[in-house]
Amino acid sequence: DAKTTQPPSMDCAEGRAANLPCNHSTISGNEYVYWYRQIHSQGPQYIIHGLKNNETNEMASLIITEDRKSSTLILPHATLRDTAVYYCIVRASYGGSQGNLIFGKGTKLSVKP
């Protein structure tokens, strides 16, 4: 079973920031938080990942709480092309797992004009 909990759907106005929450209360010390998204009829696309510190790249920012039990993916200026299902995944960096990703149902983000 997925180790994360996400709202099933969210709406966002075009040009506004989209803030997608994720709960991962059972995360272990060696587990990273990953975000992928899947646009309709395409394969999942990597967005960002982090361990403890907040991370930012050209696509998004990842804010992880100090206790690491939850995180928020921020798309600073959402566009219609950001409409997709967003998956929050926790994954160990070593040991045990072979590294396969365990997806939940994700959050369907709809960006509206």
Add this chain to the structure above:
Amino acid sequence: GAGVSQSPRYKVAKRGQDVALRCDPISGHVSLFWYQQALGQGPEFLTYFQNEAQLDKSGLPSDRFFAERPEGSVSTLKIQRTQQEDSAVYLCASSPVGAFSTDTQYFGPGTRLTVL
């Protein structure tokens, strides 16, 4: 550069037929994963290769499913005697080095299999 490619993009099979789905990973990528995605669900892990070695096949749903990667590059997922419940999108992903890392997985567009 070229990403992960999969063929065919769409496959319709009659129940009981055998099918073969192909994945061309990014050149030089060591790790290759297969996932199955049912309608409205997230992808689910099927199997994992490190070069030509199949290190994990714990997600294969039955012995009708078989995967290979004989030369450590192209991989084929074969499904024998297809059933309607096999209808899904089959996704392939590759990553540069071994799975024991924080490597990003790069996904192909998937093959949509419909079993009639």
